Amino acid sequence: MPFEGLQYPTKPYSKVNRYDVRASYALRTIHELVNTSPILQVSFTIPDSPFPMMLPMIGQMGSFARPSSDTGDVLELYLHGYVSSRIINLSRKESSDKAGEEATGLPITIGASHVDGLVLSLTPNSHSYNYRSAVLFGHAELVTDNEERLWAMELITNSVVRDRYRHTRVPPNNAEMQSTSILRVKIASGSAKIRSGMPSDEKADLEDEALLDRVWTGVVPVHYTFGEPIPGPYNRLDKPPAYLDEFVRDSNQDAKDIAIEAAIKAMKLKPKANLED
Amino acid sequence: MPFEGLQYPTKPYSKVNRYDVRASYALRTIHELVNTSPILQVSFTIPDSPFPMMLPMIGQMGSFARPSSDTGDVLELYLHGYVSSRIINLSRKESSDKAGEEATGLPITIGASHVDGLVLSLTPNSHSYNYRSAVLFGHAELVTDNEERLWAMELITNSVVRDRYRHTRVPPNNAEMQSTSILRVKIASGSAKIRSGMPSDEKADLEDEALLDRVWTGVVPVHYTFGEPIPGPYNRLDKPPAYLDEFVRDSNQDAKDIAIEAAIKAMKLKPKANLED
Known part of the structure; x- marks a missing residue:
């Protein structure tokens, strides 16, 4: 097994x-899944409801203290969400309630799932997906430092489109700084x-000649595609800029390659002694 | 506004x-988002952890009592997951603890998010995604009736690839029936x-001629694509069957159309008096 780092x-x-999926606890693997997921599902408990909340948010791993860190290092998750007041108010409350304790902030769970393929087998029970799924657990707090907030806004904007931030109207003005809420999640x-x-498939089915002659088995690769950029009503540029065209082209090629590689590479089984789970 | 039904x-x-997204509580809208999401994120609280659990699962809305129901009707969510013992054991426990109460089963939250486009504006703060996101809250119980279990296995298999179930080796044998765990979620x-x-964008930026001349604005459509089916090691069919080819072709066309329509259609603003949320 190659050295996986932290x-x-x-x-x-x-x-x-x-038992039949490959588990990983490697920071690099998990952080890369989170960073390449266009939407994260963020879950946390709220008072007076038996149901956890779940919100789609945009996020990116990073380190404000050591901006040159790579994805295998200890990082925080920076979140920016469309519905933020509830989670942020809860986060504020938790932080002040527990000031002095080791872990302050709102306990939250973050999920990132990539679908890489439909796995079509001989029997319904053996059908599956090729997928890469990560979950992070940590404590969320509002970022209050303006410098850190600016840094996180650049990090998150460039996660939507590579190198986009410096091609827009920056820096944000005071009103924008005030209205932007960024959460920093310390990962547990x-x-x-x-x-x-x-x-x-099972041995008995693999020995059934009539079945093998009848059922198509294999993988349908699945990946995200970016379409041709569509100019908006007040756009004046006659074509998309090079950084955007290159981002679309590279992303599409990478996404397609990942799905096909996932389909054709050998599945790494790690059977456990205890199969009851 | 058109009649939206239940x-x-x-x-x-x-x-x-x-305030700046369109909220919907229509059963049809929510159920269709869940049914077309290849992976659902399922969240629930567990004892002794401040963090909710989050698991990726496959699921589909349906009604065993009224199989001909359409997506706008009252339906249950049927879930089949790769990691199921924890949730299922909790579900069993909750059901027995609370027998006699109105809502039995494990309280769970289910999220389904579709990304339709990258929305690129003049300023980082106005950047957004076009997306369709649904969340359901309900109580999960194990399906114990064999007939209902079989029905749900067909429902879920056909949600992966349209019409796949009857083209595989069915019905499941006893071992498969035993090893398959299906959860039924009664939606609250x-x-x-x-x-x-x-x-x-904001008025001040829209009046900035130099900015408008410099920054490309518009939408990059985003959608899932199914690639060419890749035959597996024991596949014997010389080409994918028609139902699979048609499913791949139709799905790709629909996904592309949805993303482009989302980009070019007028955004329906519903400003609220109270903007603090």
Whole structure:
């Protein structure tokens, strides 16, 4: 096994309990899944409801203290969301309630899932997806420092389109700085689950000649595609700028390659002694 | 406004508190977002952890009692997941603990998010995504009836690839029936948030001629693409069957159309008096 670098500690709530997917606790693997996920699902409990809240948000891993850190380093998650007041008010409250304790902030869970393929086998039960899924657990606090907020806004904007930030009207003005809420999540633990490769069927079915002659088996690759940029009503440029065209082209090629590689590479089985989970 | 049909009741935990997206509580809208999402994020609280659990699962809305129901009707959510023992054991426990009460089962929250486009505006703060996101809240129980379980397995398999189930080796044998765990979620409430259309910038920026001459604004459509099916190691068919080819072709065309329509259609603003959320 190649050296994977730093690993998150395995906690009862973060342990992957399933034998037929590859679990990973490597920071690099988990952080890259989060960074390449266009939307993150953010979950947290609220008072007086048995149901956790769930909000789609945009986010990116980074380190304000060490901006040159790479994805395998210890990083925080910076979140920017469309519905933010509830989570932010809760976060404020938790921080002040627990000031002095080790972990301040609102406990939240963040999910990032990529679908790489439809895995079509001989039987319905063996059908599956190729996917890469990460979950992070941590404590969220509002970023109050203006310099850190600016840095996070650039980080997050450039995660939507590579190198976009400096091509827009920056820096944000006072009103924009006031209205932008950024959460910083200190990560407590995390895990990833990855399924790749071709279908896998039971021996009895693989010996059924008539079945093999009848059922198509294999993988349909799945990936995101960016279409041709569509100019808006007040756009004046006669064509999209090079950085945008290159981003669209590179992203599409990468996404397609990842899905096809996931389909054709050998599935790494790690059977566990205890299969009850 | 066209008649939208049945609506979910607005609960404190399900209310959409954001002014610049279109909120919907229509069963049809929410159910269709869930049914077309290849992966759902399922969240629930567990004892002894401040962090909610989050698991990627496959699911589909349906009614076993009235199989001919359409997506605008009252439906249950049927879930099939790769990591299921924890949620299912919790679900069993909750059901027995609360037997006799009105809502039995494990309280869970389900999120489904579709990304339709990158919305590139003049300033970083006005950047956005076109997206359609749904959340459902409900109580999950294990399906124990074999007939209902079979019905749900067909429903879920055909949600992966249209009409796939009857083209595989069915019915499942006893071992498969035993090893398959299906959860049925009775829905308590739900909501959807939809953002579509072109960028929208502030007046001061729209009057800045140099800025308008410099920054490309518009939408990059985003959608899933299915690639060419890749045959597996024991596939014997010389080409993918017609139902699979047609599913891939139709899905790709629909996905592309949805993303482009979301970009070019007028954004429906519903400003609220109270903007603090």
